Amino acid sequence: MTRPTGTRAATAAGFEVHRTPSSLAALEDGWRDLVAAVPGSSYFTTPDWVLGSWEAMDTPHTAEVAVWTAPGGRVEAVVPLMRVRERLHPRVPLPVTCWTLLGSGSDAADHGLFPVLPHRRAEVRAWLRERVGRGSLWLPAMDREADPGLLLPGTHRLARATCPRLAVGPGIDVGSRRFRKDVGRYERRLTESGISLRWVPPHEMTDKVIDTVLRLHRARQDVKGTTTAFGPRRRGFHLRLQERAAPGRGPAALLAERDGSAVGAVYGFLWQKTFAYYNGGWDAAYARMSLGSVLVYRAIAEVAELGVDTFDFLRGAEPYKYRPFGAQDRHDEQWLRPRSPTALLAGTALWLHHRSRG
Numbered sequence: 001m002t003r004p005t006g007t008r009a010a011t012a013a014g015f016e017v018h019r020t021p022s023s024l025a026a027l028e029d030g031w032r033d034l035v036a037a038v039p040g041s042s043y044f045t046t047p048d049w050v051l052g053s054w055e056a057m058d059t060p061h062t063a064e065v066a067v068w069t070a071p072g073g074r075v076e077a078v079v080p081l082m083r084v085r086e087r088l089h090p091r092v093p094l095p096v097t098c099w100t101l102l103g104s105g106s107d108a109a110d111h112g113l114f115p116v117l118p119h120r121r122a123e124v125r126a127w128l129r130e131r132v133g134r135g136s137l138w139l140p141a142m143d144r145e146a147d148p149g150l151l152l153p154g155t156h157r158l159a160r161a162t163c164p165r166l167a168v169g170p171g172i173d174v175g176s177r178r179f180r181k182d183v184g185r186y187e188r189r190l191t192e193s194g195i196s197l198r199w200v201p202p203h204e205m206t207d208k209v210i211d212t213v214l215r216l217h218r219a220r221q222d223v224k225g226t227t228t229a230f231g232p233r234r235r236g237f238h239l240r241l242q243e244r245a246a247p248g249r250g251p252a253a254l255l256a257e258r259d260g261s262a263v264g265a266v267y268g269f270l271w272q273k274t275f276a277y278y279n280g281g282w283d284a285a286y287a288r289m290s291l292g293s294v295l296v297y298r299a300i301a302e303v304a305e306l307g308v309d310t311f312d313f314l315r316g317a318e319p320y321k322y323r324p325f326g327a328q329d330r331h332d333e334q335w336l337r338p339r340s341p342t343a344l345l346a347g348t349a350l351w352l353h354h355r356s357r358g
Helices: 023-038 047-055 118-132 177-192 207-224 232-243 284-289 290-306 341-356
Strands: 008-012 015-018 062-069 073-088 096-101 137-144 156-162 163-168 195-200 250-258 259-270 272-280 310-312 331-337
Touching: 008 118, 015 023, 023 047, 023 062, 023 073, 023 272, 047 073, 047 156, 047 259, 062 118, 062 163, 073 118, 096 341, 156 341, 177 195, 177 290, 195 290, 207 232, 207 250, 207 259, 207 272, 232 250, 250 290, 259 284, 259 290, 272 284, 272 290, 290 310, 331 341
Parallel strands: 096 137, 272 310
Antiparallel strands: 008 015, 015 062, 062 073, 073 096, 137 331, 156 331, 163 310, 195 250, 250 259, 259 272
16 A cells, blocks of 8 residues: 555545644544443543544554545544554563554553444454555454444454443432441541542643642552553643543543642543543552542542443452442453564563463
8 A cells, every 4th residue: 555645634525544633633523422322432532532542642653543524524434543563461571563442551541442333344444454455453342242344354352351330310229328427437537537529621721730639649569569651751632632532521530639749640531421540549548548449439439429320340350349349341352454474473471371261
């Protein structure tokens, strides 16, 4: 396939390939409407996330977004791609050159898919096959409900990731009766010590709040002796999410504050009727008062009041998600279409790694 030059290449009526985020500005609302209409879609497939990640890249990558539109301008399919050279897993030290979803990777996006209306499926699959060509294609976290008809021949599932979810809403009790009683006691103790809770919706999110969440997350990781990708290097990315936020859509946080300073936070993303709990942290001095449990419990109650019906804990089968909160398993899947000896070797090693862990 001949690669067009320029930032945007029109290849057919109603089909364009965009190679800069700015060239997609006029299509962002239509893209959001498309994502909202596709089953299994999430905030991680919206232009907010994908273009924010593109704009905040700290290393150069080949990236592009193919868009199919109807004659009236309605967006009917979006395929965001990025060409990278990186490890498929930290424990598999073999860098692989491959195509992948733009917006996945260092920012740990879950629930990936290509938002495509059914009547565009054949066109998208044919274009994707031609565009990727002889290259490898790695899809690190595809929603299990993603359209299987868009997978290319030779694509194999390597692993699945557990992404617990909790149904919330009027009349739905979270956790056991004993747990709810305990949370009430914990919260009274926190209130007596001068701590109050404050919800920050997407349209009120600020860089100061994001900096606070990053600080508290780092403090929590220091206590645990672990690290995550959610750190100062990704601050610019989260600021871009904030810039695209609107009422009911984007980054939101529940803060625990004392004397005007935050001592705990739950941070995530609102999209449609789902809140995706992305990260957070709290001052270790309040761990004995169960501040973490109170924050998550109250965040669940807060978003339920906003009309959310799913609290998504995202990837990871940490015990607290099941007991006391009672989440149920949902899975993302990792797929690879290897087209080089290195990709095949790395994919096999990754498959064996996950298989050994059960």
